[in-house]
Amino acid sequence: MSEAAPGVGRPRPRRSAAVRAAWFPRWFWPAFATPAALFLLVFFVFAFYVTLAVTFGGIDPILQTPDPQWNPARWNTDALAFTFSNITHSDGIYHASFLRTIAYVATATFLCLVIGYPFAYFLARHAGRWRGLFLALFLAPFWISYMLRMTAWIGLLEDDGLVNRALQGLGLTSAPIGFLDGKASTLIFGLVYGYVPFMILPLFAVLDRIPASSLEAARDLGASPRATFFRVTLPASRQGIIAGVIICGLPMFGDYFTQQLLAATNGTRMLGNFIVESLQIPIFLTRGSALILVLLALLVVPIVYYLWSTSRASRERLA
Amino acid sequence: MSRVRSALSNPWGRPRFLWVIGIGYVVWTTIPIVHAVLFSFNETRSISTFTGFSLRWWLSDPDDSLLQDPAIRHAIVQTLKLASLTTLLAVPVGVAFALGLDRWRGRTATTTNFVMMFSFITPELILAVSLFLLFINAFSVIGLGTTAQLLGLTVLALAYPVVIVRARLISLGRDMEEAAMDLGASPTQSLRRVTLPLLLPAILASGAIVFAIALDDFVTVQQLAQDAPTATVSMYIYGTARGAPTPAANAVGTLMLSASTLIIVLAYVFYRRSVRKQGTQVAAGVELPA
């Protein structure tokens, strides 16, 4: 008789789901989730509360450092009023930058979509046996430093850089174009270059998932290629487009470094520039934190919409 | 134009147009990187005009080269340190959270999940500034510096292991665990010897992703940095590129690029091997609990 492990070989009765669930003590799974929950509570939710307390607090007159007000009953709305007023009035200091930031982000996101969708489509459906290679090359920017990629463009776009020399060599221009002199187009180009992988990723994921059978069915039912695209592919990729627009566009709202590297003039200033600089001028620090709150308020709608639509989509997929 | 459109929409046709897009995109993405790597070997200070090949910015320049400038060395060390520590912190916490979330259906669970996804999608600047204010005003005992940067990066990266592991959990289902428990395993045993090994590829993949995110992060580490030793490679490159760019920044970028590529390749190879191994394990039957 072989030495069998205990429990092996002996017939065991099938247990009901309720009994199986009771295998785990009540605290078992919540205990797993607690560290992350606490972490987020302290370093995300509470951090946000500190931002509120600082915005609605004051400035120490001698140290000129923020004096946060922890008690909501005594919150001072001056900084928020100032910031809000300067965004909404056309002679306000944040007004032009606010509109400009929205314009830049919208343009850059749109361009990302225009560039990203065809590439994602190509990657998902037509790369064939080269797919792995294209996938690897596409994913490369995710682990290559963003700063290095932008610095690379600075080198390329200088007056004596490759781009200008190529343009002059091909006879298209006679003098170097000052790409880095403070042009909105350079900045938008930089944003597109930096963030287009974030557009392609969700698009690829969704386009990859469209089963070939759906497209074949459409063909069999007599749809033209164009109709197939607009009536099968595009609607099926809708979730991916939403995800791409959000994941690609939202980070651009907080950009200041691309502006500083590629444009750096007053005429291209974004909200992020004002926020980051306000943190360094103590008397203006509360304005900076107020700008953060305004930015968050602006973006909370797309954020919540994205979260709602992804959770709905995942529920639909599981169903 | 109609040929373009039909090429785009025809899933069965010969998509020459799409091939142009595919190759064009890859070229557009890669050329600047090649350019930057090339210029790290420039013999003069310029990052736009190449005059000759030299290892000056890697080794020999007494003040500004990769080898001799203490600022660059500190930056590399700090970057690697932060990336490793963030992975060690974010992955276990995230995996545990994914497990807890998958099994526990409470209100608190969904709320925490919502908060986590919210932190994932919020622009990094908002996160970084809030944390900056937190560490200056409320937690000034910790203050700015490596600890603050680590905590900030963890908040940033936490969602990734959760999302990846959770997706894997959903596709795995509960069958294996329940089979193990029917065969007499305790909850912890089934977790340790069934679930976790099955999750290993997802855990490793999320580890690689968290590492890559922490390696390249800029906004958070810049806001939470304290002094030169807490500056990272991304901060160094940004600082010099803004003021007086030197090829040394290209050099350190190239170095990090090579290191990242190596890690990604290793992670991918490991992932494929463990998935294949798991496949054979599953085919042979579940490992019996001791």
Added chain:
Amino acid sequence: MPEQPMWRGLSRREFLRRSAMAGIAVPSLAAILAACGSGAQETEGGGATAATGAQNPYGTGGIGGAPYPLARLDAPVTWNILDDNPPIASGLAPETDTTLKIFNWNYYLSKSLMRQFGEQHGVTVELTTFDDMVEGIAKVTSGQTDFDLFFGVQIYTIGRLIAGGFLQPLNLDYVPNLAANVWDQLHSPFYDTESRYTVPYSIWNTGIMWRNDFVTADIAGLANPYDVFWTDAPPDKTHLLNNSRDLLSLAMFRQGQTDVNTDDPAVIEAAKAQIAEVVAATNAHFDHNDYADVPRGRAYLHQSWSGNVGSAFYFLPEGDTAPNISYYWPGSTEGIPGNVDNDTVTILKGAKNPVLAHLFIDFILDTANATTNYTTYTGYQQPMKDITPESMVGSAVVPEHLASTVVREEDFATGYRLLELAPAVEALWEGAYQEILAGV
């Protein structure tokens, strides 16, 4: 000894803070709604009122308007040494086996000198840099840093740092080179008599740097050299300094205004409008990277500190005398005012290596070291008795055609300085600067 967390203020600070806070308005949501009515708010409601009065615990002299004395040329300040912040004792041995942490502008202290000092004393010297004065001050006043030395501190920020308790008084027994080598007029300057908290570092004048192969106007020959920014500035290649004081004073000097420490909102507003004209015409950049930008052709016309011209030589090939770079200080022209200034080195309170810090200051005030610093790296002149214009012109950093970058002792008598402002006045200047940046 770690820095005190800032909310645990000293009783003196508490008293002053509470009396100032009394001026701040009570919160009300109506403020936001009211703001929607008329034009954008110019300033936030309820500015802090400064504690006035003769009792000033921080120092004697100066003029009022702030919680601490504001130094003026005709009202010098002697800073108090407070009981809770005494200078270190004399005759202590320097710390060993440690890291001396220096906080400084970029390209503003020779790396080889730092290495040399480190080797001499068997310690590591570590440099952390900041890009602009506001950034440096913000980092230090955050109380989150543990630097020993704070270099390049502008004199218009000293009062705030001393009153805030961020600097420690110096024990000049460790710094004999101050009396021996530095200009007599800076041994006991008006902003810090007896050099209790600071020693002088660099001197410079603020003028105009340009590429003479692209900007052909004879700037030095103009009746008012400042006019070039308004009449002959090349579009997209004009750069201005990125701080409120230097920028607005450019416009003020152009108008013949010599009080560049004014609290008159009309004057500030007028200066702002003038600068806005330049920005509108040229899409000007705001930075102080002239040392890199002008030689490589990113900028053709740059408002510059004279030392930045010298810095450029660090970026140029060996032996290059930069014939295509010119510099001129408008203050040299008859009847035109200009800025001359010096900055300081300070030791931060709570420094872990105070003795080494003092010794480093003495090291940097050694004439030979100062000359090395000036001619091989920073390009900024230090006010040493033996560094004379005659000895400097012809050196690597001061070729003949750039002789106007050398600052003479007499220039301090004819030039105008940027002095410390009361916080409310500073808010006016900074607000105007923000408006320039915002384009309004």
